[in-house]
Amino acid sequence: MRWYLRYSLGYRDLEEIMLERGLQVDHTTIYRWVQRYAPELEKRTRPHLKAYNDSWRVDETYIKIKKTWMYLYRAVDSGGQTLEFLLSPARDAEAATHFFRKALHISTSSTLYTRSHQEQIVPPTALADPRTLTTLLPRVINVDKNAAYPKAIAELKASGILPASVKLRQVKYLNNLIEQDHRFIKRLTKPGMGFFSLETTWRTLQGFEIMNMLRKGQVQGMKKGDVRGQVALVATLYGILAQEAVEWLKANFFKTELELGRCLRLPEEGPWECDLYLTCSKFVTTPAYAPRLRRRRRIERALMEEAQEKGWVREVERHQCTIQRLEKLLTDLTEPLEGPEAID
Secondary structure, three states: OHHHHHOOOOHHHHHHHHHHOOOOOOHHHHHHHHHHHHHHHHHHHHHHEOOOOOEEEEEEEEEEEOOEEEEEEEEEEOOOOEEEEEEEOOOOHHHHHHHHHHHHOOOOOOOOOOHHHHHHHOOHHHHHOHHHOOOOOOOEEEOOOOOHHHHHHHHHHHOOOOOOOOEEEOOHHHHHHHHHHHHHHHHHHOOOOOEOOHHHHHHHHHHHHHHHHHHOOOEOOOOOOOHHHHHHHHHHHOOOOOHHHHHHHHHHOOOOHHHHOOOOOOHHHOOOOOOHHHOOOOOOOOHHHHHHHHHHHHHHHHHHHHHHHHOOHHHHHHHHHHHHHHHHHHHHOOOOOOOOOOOO
16 A cells, blocks of 8 residues: 555556556455555554644646546645645635635645535634644745635635734745646656546545655654655554564665575564565675575576476576576675585
């Protein structure tokens, strides 16, 4: 699920990737996981987000749902941190007003905006009372030339939700920051066959947005680009792994299947043979692994001889390449080609 929400992959792509790792998971199962757990991931991550600053950038982008354009309202601060997002079927003052109200009442989970259910999303009494605000009031809000924004801000000031001192600024180039940030979300929507309902789109976007926040290092104690920290956080939030296992995962994340036994498998899950070292650019090993390299070299030589006897030219070439790679790994480790072999 995390891979789908973080990278430009389709459900069928992930089905194949899982199959390569020995796990048979149907693409519809991954889809159901996303629909069920993406909103939960947002809910559990919200309390751990870092504080925002008081300079906001607000803009909307387009999302197509069943051949109809919908509007994804988004806000970031001047540092690029995502504040809030809202999917709306309309692009008018009413939708903009609701988005600002939602941004000012950031809670532990997001809700979908539909006109027919607007009163169920945030109680009107809470929206009208500035004392219920749960985020830092903005000093300045930068928007584009959309005429709906001045109307929305004026309404919020009239109702007392926003102080009169809050400045609305319509400067196009200052919104380049959020327009660039849109790309990370739009890029994730392209591999699929499109969205077919407002509800399923919203649940998926919740996952996209929260993983974008993790990528930008918006969680307390995590830096931008900390991939191991992202993996560990998701595992911790869902209670999947014990803390000891999380620490092991963070320490070994960039090691490969050949060294660890199997990619990201925990030590107690046992050894596993694979050929990832043939193409993996992040391969790292140690002299302690030399016995396994020698054993694999012996097996490959036996397979090559068998292929030669049967006249399988392509198989011979494949095994020769594998043997050359294994011998290079042993040479790089200053280990002899002949010596003790692993028995596991």
